[in-house]
Amino acid sequence: MEQTVALGGLTLKNPVLTASGTFGYGTEASAFGDVRFLGGIVVKGLSLEARPGNPGGRIAETPCGMLNSIGLENIGAGRFVREFLPRLPWQETPVVANIYAGDYDEFAELAAYLADQEGIAGLEVNISCPNVRAGGARFGQDPDMAAKACAAVREKAGDKPVILKLSPNVTDVTEIARAVEDAGADAVSLINTLSGMAVDIRTRRPVLGSVIGGLSGPAIKPVALQAVYRVCREVNIPVVGLGGITSAEDALEFILVGARAVQVGSASFADPQLPFSLVSRLEELCEELGIESWEEFRGRIETE
Numbered sequence: 001m002e003q004t005v006a007l008g009g010l011t012l013k014n015p016v017l018t019a020s021g022t023f024g025y026g027t028e029a030s031a032f033g034d035v036r037f038l039g040g041i042v043v044k045g046l047s048l049e050a051r052p053g054n055p056g057g058r059i060a061e062t063p064c065g066m067l068n069s070i071g072l073e074n075i076g077a078g079r080f081v082r083e084f085l086p087r088l089p090w091q092e093t094p095v096v097a098n099i100y101a102g103d104y105d106e107f108a109e110l111a112a113y114l115a116d117q118e119g120i121a122g123l124e125v126n127i128s129c130p131n132v133r134a135g136g137a138r139f140g141q142d143p144d145m146a147a148k149a150c151a152a153v154r155e156k157a158g159d160k161p162v163i164l165k166l167s168p169n170v171t172d173v174t175e176i177a178r179a180v181e182d183a184g185a186d187a188v189s190l191i192n193t194l195s196g197m198a199v200d201i202r203t204r205r206p207v208l209g210s211v212i213g214g215l216s217g218p219a220i221k222p223v224a225l226q227a228v229y230r231v232c233r234e235v236n237i238p239v240v241g242l243g244g245i246t247s248a249e250d251a252l253e254f255i256l257v258g259a260r261a262v263q264v265g266s267a268s269f270a271d272p273q274l275p276f277s278l279v280s281r282l283e284e285l286c287e288e289l290g291i292e293s294w295e296e297f298r299g300r301i302e303t304e
């Protein structure tokens with residue numbers, strides 16, 4: 001079956017992307033597979049200036065998942081463009097820059113700079129990070145703020161697609177999705193991590209240095225699926241589904257409820273080859289299930 005999908009102006013050779021923050025800057029993965037076979041690479045969240053992130057501990061294992069409070073540590077957009085982007089096969093695999101900013105002007109400046117780079121195929125705007133004090137999830141929890149952040153990026157992104165990354169930590173995710181669609185988003189991706197916490201009864205301290213972090217991994221898949229299902233019924237722009245994907249079966253579940261593409265996140269920590277093996281397994285699974293085209297399968301969940 002032809003695996004190609006169109007995503008808000010991008011053509012992906014298959015629907016498998018890597019999730020931001022779980023695949024470094026894309027170059028680190030070459031030891032585990034050939035990134036040219038992936039549908040796309042979403043790199044670690046970039047800000048205008050380098051950020052040190054949160055104090056440790058920043059990772060905690062949970063039943064069926066993990067908590068992180070990295071706090072968007074990154075080397076800054078300029079260094080990424082100079083040192084890492086030239087080493088990525090961006091001519092063959094779309095490289096999407098995930099971006100984070102503390103205010104609208106900073107979003108605009110960052111978008112203008114990155115959209116101007118030939119090797120950047122699109123921007124994924126993180127308005128859903130639960131691990132930073134300024135900005136972060138606040139942008140994604142208020143429809144007006146989400147729309148303003150989206151518009152600020154859209155205005156400066158030229159012909160590059162803008163994907164808004166949505167938070168599950170809201171009352172109604174469809175409201176935020178509609179707001180960013182109206183503000184010009186070319187696609188949405190969801191979900192980012194769920195707010196979570198771990199404590200140690202012996203030390204009487206929180207496990208994470210920043211006390212509260214974000215939960216990811218298989219534990220959040222049902223939450224992600226329902227969010228993707230609901231958003232797909234509310235918006236006309238493509239939806240990228242993620243949250244707890246560990247197999248081709250999981251990926252197909254997201255596509256069945258309407259996702260155009262999927263991202264592999266924390267599962268890469270347990271199995272760094274997963275994004276690569278998932279591409280070929282997905283092809284086999286389509287064959288096994290007699291799926292002949294994405295159009296015939298996508299969103300065709302029968303609920304009646």
Ligand SMILES: Cc1cc2nc3c(=O)[nH]c(=O)nc-3n(C[C@H](O)[C@H](O)[C@H](O)COP(=O)(O)O)c2cc1C
Nearest residue numbers: 019020021045068126191192216217243244265266
């Ligand atoms: C260690 C870590 C770092 C992350 N960093 C980012 C980031 O920089 N930007 C972002 O939008 N999402 C970030 N995320 C969220 C993931 O991209 C993804 O939305 C989330 O983990 C849910 O997917 P998963 O269950 O497959 O991991 C991070 C997640 C983890 C575990």
